[in-house]
Amino acid sequence: MDHTDSQKPEFEKIQGFATKVIIDCDPGGDDAHAILLAQYLSKAFNVQILGLTTGGGNQTVDMVTKNSQIIIDIHGETGFLVHKGTQRDDILHIQDGFFGKDSFGGYQSKYQEINGEIGDKHLSKQTAIEFLLEQVNQYPNEITLICMGCFTNIQNALKQLPDFLEKLKNIVVMGGTHSGVGNAPNWVSEYNFHGDPNAAKQIFEKAKNITMISFDLCYDYYNNMSEQDQATIFGQNTKLANFIRQSNSQAYIKGKRYSICDQVAVAVALDPRIVLDYEQKQCKIFDDKDESTRGMVAINWIEFYNIKDQPKVNIVTKIDQKLLSMYLRDCLKDGLDVFSNFQHERQENQKALSAYLEALGIPDYLEIDPSLGSLLMIQMKHLERFPLCDLITHQNLDYDFYSLYFFTMFQSNQTLKLRLLNQQI
Numbered sequence: 001m002d003h004t005d006s007q008k009p010e011f012e013k014i015q016g017f018a019t020k021v022i023i024d025c026d027p028g029g030d031d032a033h034a035i036l037l038a039q040y041l042s043k044a045f046n047v048q049i050l051g052l053t054t055g056g057g058n059q060t061v062d063m064v065t066k067n068s069q070i071i072i073d074i075h076g077e078t079g080f081l082v083h084k085g086t087q088r089d090d091i092l093h094i095q096d097g098f099f100g101k102d103s104f105g106g107y108q109s110k111y112q113e114i115n116g117e118i119g120d121k122h123l124s125k126q127t128a129i130e131f132l133l134e135q136v137n138q139y140p141n142e143i144t145l146i147c148m149g150c151f152t153n154i155q156n157a158l159k160q161l162p163d164f165l166e167k168l169k170n171i172v173v174m175g176g177t178h179s180g181v182g183n184a185p186n187w188v189s190e191y192n193f194h195g196d197p198n199a200a201k202q203i204f205e206k207a208k209n210i211t212m213i214s215f216d217l218c219y220d221y222y223n224n225m226s227e228q229d230q231a232t233i234f235g236q237n238t239k240l241a242n243f244i245r246q247s248n249s250q251a252y253i254k255g256k257r258y259s260i261c262d263q264v265a266v267a268v269a270l271d272p273r274i275v276l277d278y279e280q281k282q283c284k285i286f287d288d289k290d291e292s293t294r295g296m297v298a299i300n301w302i303e304f305y306n307i308k309d310q311p312k313v314n315i316v317t318k319i320d321q322k323l324l325s326m327y328l329r330d331c332l333k334d335g336l337d338v339f340s341n342f343q344h345e346r347q348e349n350q351k352a353l354s355a356y357l358e359a360l361g362i363p364d365y366l367e368i369d370p371s372l373g374s375l376l377m378i379q380m381k382h383l384e385r386f387p388l389c390d391l392i393t394h395q396n397l398d399y400d401f402y403s404l405y406f407f408t409m410f411q412s413n414q415t416l417k418l419r420l421l422n423q424q425i
């Protein structure tokens, strides 16, 4: 359903841009890709990832904690740790092993055979709860919490610190449904909400700035991707793409495609401009009393019978799928260190671009017309922090608007020149 309303503020004004992030996760193949995406976008947008917290969900908390460390190990340069959390015992009955017995398509043991037992190499001595409480006290109203699993850790943090949610800047949740397309055994609920519905219920009743990335939204995106679209992202021959393919291998066989759920939450948290439409409504989460409704989301669409003092949830209903696809692809590329020294890299990129275009034999650059230039200058307010590693390996010259974003990074007070094949831009 499309609730486009031209009077609505842009979503970034509603949610705000993240500056410090904690990721609560249960890897999981889509979590793995999401964490790599978070690392990529955090460099681009100058966001600090404070750490990961783990909870049982896709698999036991022990298993997903191990997987989280493997993600950090493979990336090699994240600079944050894993904080082991807890699990609700009765979520285990829904562990259908979607991502395999190790929740990583069998990759966990394969990785450790080659690289040695991961042990506690990237594990903090602090528990997830200790870490969450410490961080919100250290950075009150600064932290964006991205929830990509069940909410057991968050509920436990709330028990110990009743104003825990108030101390967060905002929460972005992958979970729930907004039109009844579920992936839990009762058909109508989303997996994370079904896993710990009481925790989800409590958080949604109290959190003041919470964004819901529903399963419906994610499913609509990845279910409509062509094989070519998927190959562009997952078929890359890079270290990170190879890892994501392997950790998602069993899920891919079952679903006939790659799952893209947690990644959407990360993209919205770190770049809210990706949201094209949203609604703000009160939501009700059904608790664990009845299996047929466990974790279901009821949304007060028409806003009769609103509940007094209950905050509204930001429900994302439409995203820029093209931009998301680009993010999902680029975060799996090698050479993320291009972001390490931004100004230096910018100059280097500029040289590399010139060499690249020259090698391609493209002589006929067009100068951008003033209106497009003006547009880009406006965009640059945000894009100063935007990454540019795309064009170095870009093989497709039919640049679209988002590729133009990247071009802006090459501009250093000189006339921006580029070849516009798509003249209607």
Ligand SMILES: [Ca+2]
Pocket: 025, 026, 027, 028, 030, 031, 057, 058, 148, 149, 262
């Ligand atoms: Ca997850």
